Amino acid sequence: MSDAQTANALLSVRDLNGWYGESHVLHGVDFDVQEGEVVTLLGRNGAGKTSTLLAIMGILGKRTGAVTYNGAETIAMAPRQIARLGIAICPEERGIFAALNVDENLMLPPRIADGGLDLERIFELFPNLRERRRSQGSKLSGGEQQMLAIARILRTGAHLLLLDEPTEGLAPVIVQQIGRTIAALKKEGFTIVLVEQNFRFAASVADRHYVVDQGRVVDMIPNRELDANMDKLHAYLGV
Amino acid sequence: MFELLGIPPQALLGQLLLGLINGSFYAVLSLGLAVIFGLLNIINFAHGALYMMGAFVAWMLLNYAGIGYWPALILAPLIVGVFGIVLERLLLSRLYHLDHLYGLLLTFGLALIIQGLFRNYYGISGLPYRIPDALAGGYNLGFMFLPKYRAWVVVASLVVCFGTWFMIEKTRLGAYLRAATENPVLVGAFGVNVPLLIMLTYGFGVALAGFAGVLAAPIYSVNPNMGADLIIVVFAVVVIGGMGSIMGSILTGYFLGLIEGLTRVFYPEGSAVVIFVIMALVLLVKPEGLFGRAT
Numbered sequence: 001m002s003d004a005q006t007a008n009a010l011l012s013v014r015d016l017n018g019w020y021g022e023s024h025v026l027h028g029v030d031f032d033v034q035e036g037e038v039v040t041l042l043g044r045n046g047a048g049k050t051s052t053l054l055a056i057m058g059i060l061g062k063r064t065g066a067v068t069y070n071g072a073e074t075i076a077m078a079p080r081q082i083a084r085l086g087i088a089i090c091p092e093e094r095g096i097f098a099a100l101n102v103d104e105n106l107m108l109p110p111r112i113a114d115g116g117l118d119l120e121r122i123f124e125l126f127p128n129l130r131e132r133r134r135s136q137g138s139k140l141s142g143g144e145q146q147m148l149a150i151a152r153i154l155r156t157g158a159h160l161l162l163l164d165e166p167t168e169g170l171a172p173v174i175v176q177q178i179g180r181t182i183a184a185l186k187k188e189g190f191t192i193v194l195v196e197q198n199f200r201f202a203a204s205v206a207d208r209h210y211v212v213d214q215g216r217v218v219d220m221i222p223n224r225e226l227d228a229n230m231d232k233l234h235a236y237l238g239v
Numbered sequence: 240m241f242e243l244l245g246i247p248p249q250a251l252l253g254q255l256l257l258g259l260i261n262g263s264f265y266a267v268l269s270l271g272l273a274v275i276f277g278l279l280n281i282i283n284f285a286h287g288a289l290y291m292m293g294a295f296v297a298w299m300l301l302n303y304a305g306i307g308y309w310p311a312l313i314l315a316p317l318i319v320g321v322f323g324i325v326l327e328r329l330l331l332s333r334l335y336h337l338d339h340l341y342g343l344l345l346t347f348g349l350a351l352i353i354q355g356l357f358r359n360y361y362g363i364s365g366l367p368y369r370i371p372d373a374l375a376g377g378y379n380l381g382f383m384f385l386p387k388y389r390a391w392v393v394v395a396s397l398v399v400c401f402g403t404w405f406m407i408e409k410t411r412l413g414a415y416l417r418a419a420t421e422n423p424v425l426v427g428a429f430g431v432n433v434p435l436l437i438m439l440t441y442g443f444g445v446a447l448a449g450f451a452g453v454l455a456a457p458i459y460s461v462n463p464n465m466g467a468d469l470i471i472v473v474f475a476v477v478v479i480g481g482m483g484s485i486m487g488s489i490l491t492g493y494f495l496g497l498i499e500g501l502t503r504v505f506y507p508e509g510s511a512v513v514i515f516v517i518m519a520l521v522l523l524v525k526p527e528g529l530f531g532r533a534t
Contacts, residue, residue: 057428083430095425099417107411108418109429156429 009068010035010191011056011087011160016065018048018055018215025051027215028065033160038182038192040202043212044238049195050092052212053162056193057089058082069160084112088158092165092195094149098138102129105137106152113157117188122151125181143174150181154190161185164195179204199237211236246504252383254500260389260458262496263396264451266489268473269480270400271447273488274407276477277420278440281331281342287470288350289445293319293452294461295357298368308371312453319449320442327441332434350467357463365460392454399450400489407485416440475518481531491529 009032018026026048033039041049054060056067058079067074074082088109097105106122106129123130126147132140140148146166153161163182167175175198182192182205196202202209203226211219213236221229268286275283296315300306306314326349334341370388377386407413419426419433427433452466459465473492480491495514503510521529 059424059428079424079428080430080432083428089425089428091425095422097418097421099421100414104414104418108414108426110431112430153429 008035009033010037010070011193012066012068013052013056014066014068016052016055016063016067018051018060019062020051021061025215026055026060026063029055029212029215029217031210031217031220033191033193036186036189036191037208038186038194038206040194040196040199040206040209041212041217042196042199042202042209042233042237044236045197047212048215049212050164051215053089053164053193053195056082056162057087059089083109083158086113086157086159087162088153088156088160089162090149090153090164090166092168094145096137096140096145096148098136100137101133102135102137102140102148103133105148106133106155109152109156109158111156113159115159116155116157119155122154125154125184126151143170146170146174146178147181150178154185159189160191160193162193162195165197166194167196167198167201175201199233209233249383251504254504255497256383256385256389256500257503258497258500259393259493260496261499262493263393264455264469264492265473265476265496266400266492267396267447267451267454268469269476269488269492270403270485271444272473272477273480273482273485274403274416274447275441275444276482278416278423278437279327279331279342280335280339281346281441282339283441283444284343284346284470285326285349285353286346286445286448286473287466287468288353289319289323289466290448290452290455290469291357291463291466292322292353293449294368294456294459294465295361295452295463296449297453297456298366298461301368308453308457312450315453316446316449319452320446323445324438324442326445327438331441332437335437350470354463354467361463363463365462368456368461370457388457392458395454396451399447400492403447404485404489472514475514477528479514479518479521479529481528484528484530487528487530 011033013029013031016026016029017024029048029052041052043049051060055063058074058077063075065075069085069087072085074085097108100108128144129147129151132144150163150166166178170178179201182194185192194202194206203223206223208223209221209226210217211221211233219232219236221233226233268290272283272286275281293315296318297308297311300311300314301308330345330349331342334345374388374391377384407416415426415431415436419431419436423433455465476492476495477488479495480487495517498517499510499513502513
């Protein structure tokens, strides 16, 4: 990738190494995300996609290398400081708090900057949540939990969203709704890094795809060249 | 007057009142333990010693500084809370990644040190603390005599317990606390200062113990061992109620105080052990406690 691209990148990850407890799971991840892009991390189970997101957020056990956001080096920062720069995560297990109701879950992440979506807009994107505002987090369906997990990071003013497998285990109709939501968020100006197993879904929403294997980024495929690279991608993903 | 199973109603009501007073202390103390355990994962064995400190701080404020009961009711919990925050920053914060057992051992040791220090300087005979003038005397209800101070203890503990419940269950700060109890890492990743939240929670839980200590000072004599005697029962209360639940620890506290009072009427020999018998039964039938969530 060109230096000009790197210089403009909103998020730039260089030689990122990460450890989960004793085990070394990231072995020098490099990639960039431009302002306003939707980028996916594709790869097999255990390739290091989720670990990469956790490491960017600062909540993997230990990390070294360089992660710059908006020009600021975050490698030595605590997760709460990284969050305050404008990065927000929607974790794979969704992280809905069972002891909190939908409203409380939604309002939990503190506002860190202006420019977040207001509640009206959030309920436009996720109409199901409006009817369930008083329901306990533990009483939601998988799809509702996923919507809530995305919804609550939209009102804080965070600008870079890290979404970890938002379609995992969900019914096709909900997967479509989440696809439409990601397209709408891109229009609103959010920058998104998406971890996906389902690359048909990934192809429908992303600008570029990074292929992760054994704790490294091994390839980058622009979405418009995806068809031409299908054989290569199949080989990477082992499908 | 009617009699119930040969027990005069004055005796019955008197013991129930006494049970309710004890229950008030059980409730305030077990509430603090539950809040602390929920967020810090620490079984705070120093709770009894900090309760004793609350009573001593009130006594010291009066005898060394001439500060009376009402200001002490605010000041002593603040002082004990700040002391707790110092303990948390210097010692407890190093244990969060370890098993519960380490926190228990550390706080148990701290309790012994604090109690030992007070025993060394003030002896074990107990120091008197006068009931404030406004609460001296009592009401004659016709069927029994109700000392004003005892009524005040019950009211004050109810206000504090339900105020705490409201703060935790119904406010935004409480939502942070409940969320951080479930998943502190994620709450931190949203930009919340979780270490600060933990520090303030421990300070608050410990201040509750200090508050109970001030309430206790005029009833029980101010004595270095007052907390050690009480804390064992309070832990039984917590086990019966279940560690996880705020409302559970409050209700269980009052309920067991009343049970103890009733036992004192009908089978006085059993009053000292009835709570432990109930604890054994609850552990057999519902090991997570009456209000606890199975984990």
